[in-house]
Amino acid sequence: MACHLPGLPLHRDTAQLVFQTTVRVFVSTLLTISVLAADATQPALIPRPQKMELCAETFELTRATRIYADESARGVADYLAGKLRPATALPLRVAHTKEMASANGILLTTKGANTQLGPEGYELAVSSTSVVLRAQTAAGLFYGAQTLLQLLPVEIFAAHHVRKISWTLPGIRIADQPRFAWRGLMLDVSRHFFTKQEVKQLLDEMALLKLNTFHWHLVDDQGWRVEIKKYPKLTQMGAWRSDIGFGLDPKAATAYGADGRYGGFYTPSDIREVVAYAQARHITIVPEIEMPGHSAAALAAYPELSCSGATGRTNTPAGFQAGIYCAGKEETFEFLENILSEIMALFPGKYIHIGGDEVRKDNWSNCEQCQLRIKSEGLKNVPELQSYFIRRMEKFINGKGRTLIGWSEIRTGGLAQNAVVMDWIGGATEAAREGHDVVMTPKESCYFDFYQSEDRGTEPRAIGGFLPLDQVYAFEPIPADLAPQFHPHILGPQANVWTEYIPNFKQVEYMTFPRLSALAEVAWSPQAARNFEDFSRRLQQQNRRLDGLSVNYWRETWAKIGGWTPEQLTTTGTVMEWNVTKNVTNAGPQRVSFSQVEGADGVEIAWAALVEDGREISRDAHPGLAGGKSRDAIYTLDMAAPKPGGHYTLRARVSGMGGLDSRGNVNWNLRPAP
Numbered sequence: 001m002a003c004h005l006p007g008l009p010l011h012r013d014t015a016q017l018v019f020q021t022t023v024r025v026f027v028s029t030l031l032t033i034s035v036l037a038a039d040a041t042q043p044a045l046i047p048r049p050q051k052m053e054l055c056a057e058t059f060e061l062t063r064a065t066r067i068y069a070d071e072s073a074r075g076v077a078d079y080l081a082g083k084l085r086p087a088t089a090l091p092l093r094v095a096h097t098k099e100m101a102s103a104n105g106i107l108l109t110t111k112g113a114n115t116q117l118g119p120e121g122y123e124l125a126v127s128s129t130s131v132v133l134r135a136q137t138a139a140g141l142f143y144g145a146q147t148l149l150q151l152l153p154v155e156i157f158a159a160h161h162v163r164k165i166s167w168t169l170p171g172i173r174i175a176d177q178p179r180f181a182w183r184g185l186m187l188d189v190s191r192h193f194f195t196k197q198e199v200k201q202l203l204d205e206m207a208l209l210k211l212n213t214f215h216w217h218l219v220d221d222q223g224w225r226v227e228i229k230k231y232p233k234l235t236q237m238g239a240w241r242s243d244i245g246f247g248l249d250p251k252a253a254t255a256y257g258a259d260g261r262y263g264g265f266y267t268p269s270d271i272r273e274v275v276a277y278a279q280a281r282h283i284t285i286v287p288e289i290e291m292p293g294h295s296a297a298a299l300a301a302y303p304e305l306s307c308s309g310a311t312g313r314t315n316t317p318a319g320f321q322a323g324i325y326c327a328g329k330e331e332t333f334e335f336l337e338n339i340l341s342e343i344m345a346l347f348p349g350k351y352i353h354i355g356g357d358e359v360r361k362d363n364w365s366n367c368e369q370c371q372l373r374i375k376s377e378g379l380k381n382v383p384e385l386q387s388y389f390i391r392r393m394e395k396f397i398n399g400k401g402r403t404l405i406g407w408s409e410i411r412t413g414g415l416a417q418n419a420v421v422m423d424w425i426g427g428a429t430e431a432a433r434e435g436h437d438v439v440m441t442p443k444e445s446c447y448f449d450f451y452q453s454e455d456r457g458t459e460p461r462a463i464g465g466f467l468p469l470d471q472v473y474a475f476e477p478i479p480a481d482l483a484p485q486f487h488p489h490i491l492g493p494q495a496n497v498w499t500e501y502i503p504n505f506k507q508v509e510y511m512t513f514p515r516l517s518a519l520a521e522v523a524w525s526p527q528a529a530r531n532f533e534d535f536s537r538r539l540q541q542q543n544r545r546l547d548g549l550s551v552n553y554w555r556e557t558w559a560k561i562g563g564w565t566p567e568q569l570t571t572t573g574t575v576m577e578w579n580v581t582k583n584v585t586n587a588g589p590q591r592v593s594f595s596q597v598e599g600a601d602g603v604e605i606a607w608a609a610l611v612e613d614g615r616e617i618s619r620d621a622h623p624g625l626a627g628g629k630s631r632d633a634i635y636t637l638d639m640a641a642p643k644p645g646g647h648y649t650l651r652a653r654v655s656g657m658g659g660l661d662s663r664g665n666v667n668w669n670l671r672p673a674p
């Protein structure tokens with residue numbers, strides 16, 4: 001189907017007229033993409049746009065191509081040109097729309113934008129003679145520019161000139177806007193420290209995916225990472241510890257001071273630089289200053305603010321304890337308010353995160369001053385003291401025109417009035433019903449410090465858990481039990497990268513990708529347009545873009561070779577067989593896994609064997625379980641040397657349990673055994 005796009009008009013007013021008409025017809029008649037299955041003819045855009053329509057024509061970037069922008073679009077136009085030039089080596093001069101020529105131009109404008117697409121939406125139309133990107137705001141243009149980049153061959157992301165490529169965009173019309181306003185990523189820089197250059201790199205990687213909120217976890221028990229002028233000891237002492245900690249190899253990190261201690265921090269000028277860098281990418285930074293718990297690093301420097309007055313930290317990783325400020329001392333509040341004043345001067349965003357999670361309140365129970373506070377404020381108990389603490393901080397933050405945000409536990413003992421809840425262990429539905437805004441970061445869908453595969457033998461050590469790519473992709477941020485009138489309180493999803501076991505930036509990337517690509521689609525694309533098979537197709541291209549950008553990412557290590565169905569199962573056991581001829585390619589141990597996809601009751605595996613031309617050549621006879629209580633479901637089979645032309649099968653004895661309702665996959669490991 002042809003798109004019937006007009007060429008670039010000579011005059012802006014005409015341009016507006018023609019394009020407004022086009023846009024209205026387009027938006028009102030175009031249906032949301034109805035082909036949901038993996039369709040290789042569709043461009044590999046992540047996140048998938050709300051509406052798009054392909055046409056037969058194409059637009060090619062050449063030496064003559066110009067980028068035209070009005071004043072409000074100039075910043076994005078320069079950004080786009082900067083992204084297009086290295087790989088294409090084309091001049092791509094940026095000019096004002098006043099100089100607009102009739103053909104071979106890329107127009108970026110905020111004029112005549114479709115207001116139905118909201119503050120972050122955009123429209124992109126590519127014809128044989130022009131590219132027109134229109135949005136109400138620079139943010140919308142920025143997201144349109146990301147889409148434009150993804151429409152080009154993946155080599156556009158290379159850092160150097162790539163020859164012999166035709167830099168062609170497919171003819172297309174896109175009308176797009178995000179599903180959620182909060183599309184977040186959190187990085188913990190306390191457990192391990194990442195430099196400002198690394199943080200900027202991560203912001204660039206977020207920008208590719210149209211993410212707009214970077215939650216910077218600057219403070220925790222293991223390190224204080226932001227210089228506070230009024231309290232220099234916070235970083236002089238709190239930013240450094242004796243060694244890397246967490247039982248990790250010291251050589252896995254480079255964040256060491258001249259004296260060999262592990263750590264680091266950001267100066268105010270570093271912070272301003274990163275904030276500006278984020279703003280240029282339409283990313284808001286939400287700083288987090290943890291309180292009242294997770295504060296051992298601060299209390300190592302200022303122990304007088306703890307209940308006992310003694311430091312909760314001996315400055316060795318083994319000495320780290322969950323430090324908690326005394327809620328009875330006025331000095332605690334004065335200290336934290338002074339810190340937050342400096343933080344608010346550095347970070348212009350609306351939200352200030354105060355942590356509030358995992359507060360171990362034993363000290364408060366045993367502290368005379370905390371008990372006095374409970375009495376003088378008419379509180380019932382220690383949980384209400386936590387609530388008092390948060391409310392008091394909220395009053396201060398609100399007084400400065402900002403909004404407090406905190407983890408699930410800020411609901412303990414009653415929630416502060418305007419507070420926003422970041423749900424990691426529940427409470428979203430209740431908070432939204434009470435009128436609070438909520439950011440969704442449930443552990444089981446959003447914790448990117450969890451393992452990405454069950455292949456623990458070859459994965460780098462992680463904190464635990466298991467969060468595979470498809471589980472991130474399946475995440476639905478709106479709680480199922482939340483009535484529609486409260487849905488607007490769900491601001492959006494966020495991925496969290498906690499770094500206890502992530503000592504360097506390459507590993508941050510490995511844990512973040514490709515799961516962040518899945519989360520970006522959850523955050524941006526319409527729920528009805530989500531399809532994991534199609535996402536997986538597009539992800540292959542996305543990963544090639546990451547290759548061009550030298551971003552490290554996790555790769556699939558298991559290939560499905562077959563499966564079982566409920567119909568095949570008996571309680572006494574069935575010998576099943578799957579062809580693995582094309583999987584047996586080299587000598588050495590071969591590994592297979594059994595994983596249930598559906599069912600309540602699971603299967604037992606008695607043994608698995610490798611069969612060569614009908615003859616069993618190796619067997620692993622340990623008992624395994626696949627299903628809810630999955631255990632030991634990986635089998636290792638020896639292979640001395642594959643026989644050329646040999647026919648191989650995997651054989652296994654599988655019995656169904658209980659209701660014989662299990663359906664599952666058998667997978668072949670693509671990596672050599674450790």
Ligand code: ACM
Nearest residue numbers: 357358407424498
């Ligand atoms: C958290 O994971 N403690 C918020």
Ligand code: ZN
Nearest residue numbers: 307326367370
């Ligand atoms: Zn106390």
